[in-house]
Amino acid sequence: MNERNDQKPELQQDSSERNSRQDKPEAESREPTKSSRKEELRDEHGHRYLSPEAINAWRIGGALGSLIYWLIPLGYGALAMGGDMWPEWPAYVLGVIFLTFTMMEATVIPWIRWKRWRYHVDHNEIDLRRGLFVVTRTLIPIKRVQHVDTRQGPVYRQFGLASVTVTTAGDTHEIPALSEPVADELRSTISEYARIAREDL
Amino acid sequence: MTFVFRTLRELIVPIILIFFLGQGGNSPLFTWWGISLMLLVLFVTGFVNWLRFTWRVEEGELRIEQGLLVRKKRYVPRDRIQAIDISSGPLQRMFGLVRLNVLTAGGSSPEAQISALSRSDAQAIQDALQVEMRSPDSVEKESTWPVYRITRKRLLLAASTAGSFGVALSIVGTVMAQINQVVSEEQMIDFLESWIGGTSVEFWVTFVVLAVLAAWLLSLFGTLLRFSGFTLSRNGRELYIRRGLFEKKQITIPYHRIQAVRVVEGILRQPFGFAMVYVENAGFGDEGGKTTVVFPLLRKRELHTFMEEMLPEYDVQLPGVRPPGRAFLRYQIRTVVPALMAASTLAWFMEVYWLIPVIFMAAALMAYIRYRDAAAGFEEKNGFMRFRRLARTTVMFQRRRVQSLSVMANWFQRRKKLCSVQAVVASGSSGAVFRVDHLDESVRNEWLGWYGADHSVDRPELPAGTWPDWRADGPVYET
Known part of the structure; x- marks a missing residue:
């Protein structure tokens, strides 16, 4: 019950924020979209970067997410303290490793990840480049696209971000951390291209 | 009456489960109560389901309605019906009934099935809908297309080299665990020691040998049951498979749903030059979708003729490269x-x-x-990948069937100028992923150029090598 009570006002606040955004005069509400387009970053091939807000969103999301791994050294530590069976040092080693990991997640990793992420969409295909350790490039022909969604988790919502998910008959691909208007636009662009491509068939 | 048998068959697994789980210290009375209660519940639900299952032909539609609480209606319009398959398992035969399977065009919805109805009713449905009705033999007899039937010798060979040890071993493991509950370990060791007259090491060796033997026997009989009487036939539109010893299974695979062909040379089969052929298959239904065996055992040099006759679109020889x-x-x-x-x-x-x-x-x-077996390549509309986990797998696919293509390189690969290529095709309601690792970095742009919309990518000549190489023994070998 508590959880619900905590969440409800937040939700309401959020929707009221959205409403107030919509309530603003048109010129003003268009302004941010336009400026975000101007600021939109592209690389030398004209491929687009994700929203720069992604870095901070990932720092928070990644650091929070990596806390789950802390259960391993903590659990082991608790077991090792309890009995004499196991040595205690692995708990410290794992602790240091995970601490470093969390620190990295909160600092450099999101930055590098953002720098590596590019996407490009035209009427033929979706082209994704990404990867920190494993650098990957994926092509998805528009003809193969079955549906497109936008998604927004709690952290993304705080930063006004959303991700676009593209589903084919065989797999699903995500373009993460786009600013909300960009994500909405991209979703409708892809589904429009997909519709045209299907009509051509 | 068949509902009784169907529920009985559905019950076998839970009964065995209860029987084994119930052994864990509970009184046998509890076990028997459990079984009777379960029998009763399933009997009643089976009967109610049967009562609530209705079908009729109305306004040119086959209308099937079923379900007690959630009423499920499936209306299949006549022009969406491609064919009606009629078959009969041992139960249906006992009561002179048939099972009717409605095949629809396009793979967007699961097919409809009526599991027991009389032959005259089936005939009535056929007349009302005026669609082609096929029984197991009609397809094979009427067509002038080639038919592949498994010989007894081949079946035995396929079964003895099946080696699906993973599944079989887990079954043996479960059985062993249950035996442990009934008989204590000491008792068993005592028994085995007096029987073999050995020490603990010998006990474990015997245990492992027995377990492997049991696993092998299980997979042997499993394969025999599954692939007995395997017959593959075709017409212009679809492949048609019939197999099974007690229960005859029939699988229809329309050609337009085939996404890729997979030739798997199992580790026990490869030395003898044998392979199994699968297709990846987009669609619904437990047998009509996903990965389906189209022939259990073929000699490698028969593969070319087989492909030419049964899967002509995939009978191509392609240039490819191996890892450097x-x-x-x-x-x-x-x-x-x-x-x-x-x-x-x-x-x-x-x-x-x-x-x-x-x-x-x-x-x-x-x-x-x-390393030696990995290879990948493409030409025009077709691509292939060959890789090995345990069995050597050669996958052939058409470019238009590939859902997405990725080229990736991790830090170590980048340092050595290597990369991996990964293709995804649809399989069942999800996908199958094929991947070849550690190829030369240059294939990166070649694959992206082949698959991508921009075909202007400069394609250097690939170093020689043609795959699939079983064609080397085939009749139309060209250099």
Whole structure:
């Protein structure tokens, strides 16, 4: 019950924020979209970067997410303290490793990840480049696209971000951390291209 | 009446489960109560389901309605029906009934099935809908297309080399665990010791040998049951499979739903030059979708003729490349390191240190054949990939069937100018992923150029090599 009570006002606040955004005069509400387009970053091939807000969103999301791994050294530590069976040092080693990991997640990793992420969409295909350790490039022909969604988790919502998910008959691909208007636009662009491509068939 | 038998058949697994689980210290009375209660519940639900199952032909539609609480309606319009399959299992035969399977065009919805109805009713449905009705024999007899039927010798060979040890071993493991509950370990060791007259090491060796033998027998009989009477026929539009010993299964695979062809040379089969052929298949239904065996055992030199006759779109020879020499070390590391980690953990716990060098050698050998067997290539509309986990798998696909293509390189690969290629095709309601590791960096742009919309990508000549290489023995070998 508590959880619900905590969440409800937040939700309401959020929707009221959205409403107030919509309530603003048109010129003003268009302004941010336009400026975000101007600021939109592209690389030398004209491929687009994700929203720069992604870095901070990932720092928070990644650091929070990596806390789950802390259960391993903590659990082991608790077991090792309890009995004499196991040595205690692995708990410290794992602790240091995970601490470093969390620190990295909160600092450099999101930055590098953002720098590596590019996407490009035209009427033929979706082209994704990404990867920190494993650098990957994926092509998805528009003809193969079955549906497109936008998604927004709690952290993304705080930063006004959303991700676009593209589903084919065989797999699903995500373009993460786009600013909300960009994500909405991209979703409708892809589904429009997909519709045209299907009509051509 | 068949509903009784159908529910009985559905019940067998839970009964066995209850029987075994119930042995864990509970009174036998509880077990029997449990079984009777379950029988009763399932009997009643079976009966109600039967009562609530109705079908009729109305306004040119086959209308099937079923379900007690959630009423499920499936209306199949006549022009969406491609064919009606009629078959009969042993139960249906006992009561002179048939099972009716409605095949629809396009793969967007699961097909409709009526599991028991009289032959005259089936005839009535056919007349009302005026669609082609097929029974097992009609397709094979009427068509002038080639038919592949498994011989007894081949079936036996397929069964004895099936080696689906993973599944079989887990079954044996479960059975052993249950035996442990009934008979204590000491009793068993005592029994085995008096029987074999050996020490603890001998006990374990015997145990392992027996377990492997049991697993092998299980997979042997499983394969015999599954593939007995395997018959593959075709017409212009679809492949048609019939198999099974007691229960005859029929599978229809329309050609337009085939996404890729997979030739798998199992580790026990490859030395004898045998392979199994699968297709990846987009669609619904438990047998009509996903990965389906289209022939259980073929000689490698028969494959070319088989492909030409049954899967002509995939009967192509393609240029391809193998990983360069510098990839050898990557293959070694990828196979040996995890194997060594598993081996040393096991050796440490069980104090069998000789296991480490043995597993090291085995892994190094495995890595070598993985390296040697990897290949990938494409030409025009077709592509292929060959890779090995345990069995050597050669996958052939058409460009238009590939859902997405990725080229990736991790830090180690980038340092050695290597990359991996990964293609996804639809399979069932999800996908199948094929991937070849550690190819030369240059294939990156070649594959992206082949698959991508921009075909202007400069394509350097590929080093020689043509795949699939079973055609080397085939009648139309060209250099």
